[in-house]
Amino acid sequence: MDIQEKVETDILRAIAECYPGQSAVVQLSPTKKEFEGQYTFVTFPLTKVLRQAPAQIGQTIGAWLLENSAVVSAFNVVQGFLNISIADAAWVAVLNDIAGNPDFGTLPKKGETVMVEFASPNTNKPLHLGHLRNIFLGDSVSRILKVNGYDVVKTCIVNDRGVHICKSMLAYQRFGDGETPGSSGLKGDHLIGKYYVLFDKAYKAQVEEMVAAGTPKEEAEKQAPLMQEVQQMLRQWEQGDSETVSLWRKLNNWVYAGFDATYKSIGTSFDKTYYESNTYLLGKEVVEEGLQKGVFYKKEDNSVWIDLTAEGLDHKLVLRSDGTSVYITQDLGTTDLKDHDFHTNRQIWVVGNEQDYHFNVLFAILRRLGREYSHGLYHLSYGMVDLPTGKMKSREGTVVDADDLIEETTNAASAAADEAAKGKLDQFSEMEKSALFQMLGLGALKYYLLKVDPQKRMQFNPEESVDLHGNTGPYIQYVHARIRSILRKAAEMDIVLSDTVEAGQLDEVEQQLLFLLSQYPQRLAEAGADYAPSYIAQYAYELAKTFNQFYDKLSILKEANPLTLQTRLTMARVVGETIQRSMGLLGIEVPEKM
RNA sequence: GCAUUCGUAGCUCAAUUGGAUAGAGCACCUGACUACGGAUCAGGAGGUUUGGGGUUCGAAUCCCUACGAGUGCACCA
Structure with missing residues (x-):
């Protein structure tokens, strides 16, 4: 059960019970980090229907949720914003769900x-x-x-x-x-x-x-x-x-x-692959059909047109007067x-x-x-x-060739990565090294081009595109390598991951990490609906960054409590897998070591 | 000229589609390594969201307007 859906249906129940005869569209958003809670319900839109002040509605619904919802552990109301905290046990249940689901993030077949x-x-x-x-x-x-x-x-x-x-x-x-x-x-x-x-x-x-x-x-x-x-x-x-x-x-x-x-x-x-040499003569029978249906009209010179002014467009030629095709x-x-x-x-x-x-x-x-x-x-x-120097113009020879760029990117990434590795790759063969550098260079390039909203014109800065730090492909790849390293180490220590973990008390950063993991299917669906790889790039970065915070703040393998250790190790594993999936959707591979 | 897209920190980009005090990265400054991988983390500074009006509980987001940039307006593809 998706935890967000659960809260949403609970809010609907709350409205039905506290305000009989009323209903509303419920949509949750993530709580801003300066406030306590994980989900926020905005009550302003309900004030007219329910005829109550926003804060009072928040208070009423919040109290009902605390009493009746299985997943809500606390709430607070700031102005008209109802911030909802989720019980640690519910988060752990989410983790178990994800950890036990090898198809996590693959949505059901649509048959289309x-x-x-x-x-x-x-x-x-x-x-x-x-x-x-x-x-x-x-x-x-x-x-x-x-x-x-x-x-x-x-x-x-x-x-x-x-x-x-x-x-x-x-x-x-x-x-x-x-x-x-x-x-x-x-x-x-x-x-x-x-x-x-x-x-x-x-x-x-x-x-x-x-x-x-x-x-x-x-x-x-x-x-x-x-x-x-x-x-x-x-x-x-x-x-x-x-x-x-x-x-x-x-x-x-x-x-x-x-x-x-x-x-x-x-x-x-x-x-x-279609070749235009095979298809460039197609379309004439469509023109015939259009004429018969009265969708197209013929001018005196025999050229064929369509009037699209009703759509806010123009008259458009679909066949030349000599009977040949246009584009x-x-x-x-x-x-x-x-x-x-x-x-x-x-x-x-x-x-x-x-x-x-x-x-x-x-x-x-x-x-x-x-x-x-x-x-x-x-x-x-x-x-x-x-380019930083302006538009690419083929006439002025400022076009960046794809093959050259890929090679330069890989070379630049190699140099930077070799430097940053500080001897960690010593046992790598030359082949392994070059495969890794290729993975990093290409990862940097793809991520750089995909993280931006497609619709927007963007600037390509060659130096930034091979950066390993910050909001970049290699930063995310690094987190994956780090997680794999932890899991290898755990295996060396004979720690066996259990199938399910038990609830304990979670740190804020752990809640945040689980919240992000639980969001994956939703983000995936949104990215699909909007044809937007940038959503996935953004998500992968958030997840990687949050993991680094988690890693810095809390111990995993050094944790004394075996139950907590299991929980954290499982989280690490699942985060690594989710990073791999997300990056895979961008066409970017992630390394075991780097 | 008409149509259309865009304008957010010094720079490159976000902002869950109308929600809270607009967030990240780079660059700059300060701090954290006897390390589960420091290719990391924490903190600081940086904004009249191009200007002006409007719509409403609430606008970077919607409407109008001015300015600036891109693209398209072939019996080319």
Whole structure:
């Protein structure tokens, strides 16, 4: 039995008995630490219904609870706030519940399928810092939804066709000289990125030359020979020209291998990958359907539109006058396809907030078309990542490459961790050490990017991101290592953990720790409902910090009273497991030793 | 210009969705190691929540307004 629910139902009973005929919505909040108690009930909203002063209502309900509730041990009323203390025996019962439940924090199966789309890169350049925020978010949200009881399908839509990849292809054809990832020692995605940059350089030079010769800039950008050739190449690709297609295939495969290496290094994967080269023609039959249903209308020039002014949006083109698709046409078709493939109850897109409007339009259209799944569509929109020096701009070369960043982060974390370990890792092999440092570096990076509310634009400070102290991944990882060390030591001392512990008197910090543990399922549910890894990050930090306070204030293995020792050791074990679970939801591993 | 998101300590972020005296970390200052792991803990200082109005028992949160920042407004993707 969840202790908070118990108190809430007891308050409802109190209201029913003390104020016959009245009822209210009861919601508890944690008590602020300067007051005594663990749960606070705010009585102000009841004053009108019950026609009594807030403090008096608090007093009445508090007294009733003390008399009749099995879990309430004390109460105090400050202004209209009723602060409730929970009996130590009830806390110990909570601990026993959690300790005996191997599935603690895994919510029951819901029998619903959620598809989470993230990463979704273009194949003309390597991944960068912005992609990392995207991927960590998508990966973490997938994990959170899974333990919330959903069947989760992680998916990635690879934008593998179009002008951008033709640019790399053309530059490669022109300047490549048969270079391969093997011959250059470059990862495939980096190699192709190199040619994309080369194209851009050569193209710009051409445009400048033409402008200097008197061509207007806009005109020059269209007419430049390189751009013409790219357009030609795109047409050849669309016609299935075998030479073009085989070049395209070769280069894209290099890129995929590069991406896969990056995904592997950060510990993510996809259940299903869609390629735009297969899906870019989808959606035209949806347009037909919309016309038939009268949802879309056709203009004289044969272009097809939808009027979304009723939704506060605009008129939107869904098919060009020449009958070809636009971006949103394709998305209409792909969304249908995803639903067809997996019977989704929900579809989530992890995509930057510059596409907010696009998704509003997409969802509105699908609702108009009467898609059953349309009410489960959600755009998990996130803000850009800025550098201390300002925005990342690819033109100015200030983009932070993902692979470089991961390597630098790991190196920086290694140096700092090696220093901090003060010889504790002496018996580690070089392999063990490097695995540990990788775990810490990646933990620092992921935690840094995930602890912030996704919606907000955030700043990435390279030095702070590898910090081991304070509100960081490694701080939390450290607490886990510490707990494991205590448990190893207990085993060496032949202390056997009993299945259940007995109630004794608890210290304030122990009550606080148990309170936090009991909150885990609720936080998990909230994180799932709001698609918010930041809630979990915040929680893990609070739990780790509170454990450190507990550890500093009270003895565990040195405790003379064997019953108290059992209780504390069990608490340590459960906190360690809960930290491991929480961090696992962020895609962060925790070490046995560090 | 229109739409939209945001503005909280010197810096980076919280604030359980309208609740108490707005909390953490970093940086700064002071204290705690014959240690169950000091990669830690305790304490100090730091705020007119961008400004102004409103709604109510109560506002960082909701409404209006001004200012500042981002993003979007293609028969591009």
